[in-house]
Every structure is written in C-alpha cells, then in structure tokens.
Amino acid sequence: MAVSTLPQQEAISRIKQDLSTYIGKELKMSTVKSRGVLWECQGILEEIYPNLFVLEVEEKDELRKISYSFADVLTKTIKLINCETGENLFPWLPDRF
Numbered sequence: 789m790a791v792s793t794l795p796q797q798e799a800i801s802r803i804k805q806d807l808s809t810y811i812g813k814e815l816k817m818s819t820v821k822s823r824g825v826l827w828e829c830q831g832i833l834e835e836i837y838p839n840l841f842v843l844e845v846e847e848k849d850e851l852r853k854i855s856y857s858f859a860d861v862l863t864k865t866i867k868l869i870n871c872e873t874g875e876n877l878f879p880w881l882p883d884r885f
Contacts, residue, residue, distance in 0.1 A: 813832065864882070
C-alpha cells in the first residue's frame with residue numbers, strides 16, 4: 789500500500805515496525821543538507837525509541853550518534869538503505885533522492 793493511502797500515524801507505525809528488524813545492522817543514510825548538498829554515511833542502527841531512532845556512525849575516526857525521528861523518514865528528509873542488499877528499507881515510500 790502506498791504511503792499516500794495510509795494515514796500519517798499508521799505510516800509512522802509501519803516505519804517503526806519495519807525499522808525494528810534492522811537493530812544492530814549496518815545501514816546507509818542519505819540526507820540533503822544546507823545548499824542542497826547530499827550527505828551520506830554508514831552506521832549501525834543502535835536503538836529505537838518511541839519518537840526517534842539512533843544511528844552510530846564513524847566520522848573522522850570518531851564514533852558519533854545521530855538521531856532522527858520517524859517523521860524524517862516519512863517526509864523523505866532522510867533515506868535509509870540496507871548495506872547488505874543495497875535496497876531501500878521503505879520501498880513503499882515515494883523516493884526523493
């Protein structure tokens with residue numbers, strides 16, 4: 789079912805449920821930063837909380853934790869890809885990148 793036919797809260801619940809199967813696995817994250825610059829990184833999905841999730845990424849030889857809300861996924865602010873398969877974690881969401 790396409791996201792446009794799901795109520796927002798149901799879509800966020802589905803994102804949480806889908807993402808929970810990837811805890812402890814490596815994911816690739818893409819987002820558009822200021823001035824339209826695409827930023828990509830790889831990290832481990834560390835934890836899922838009621839309103840957000842945490843990725844642990846290595847940046848400049850330092851481990852860093854980054855948190856995003858499920859709404860960021862829904863609004864396509866970020867895109868998550870399974871590093872093992874190269875597939876989008878949420879193929880039912882329209883693609884922005």
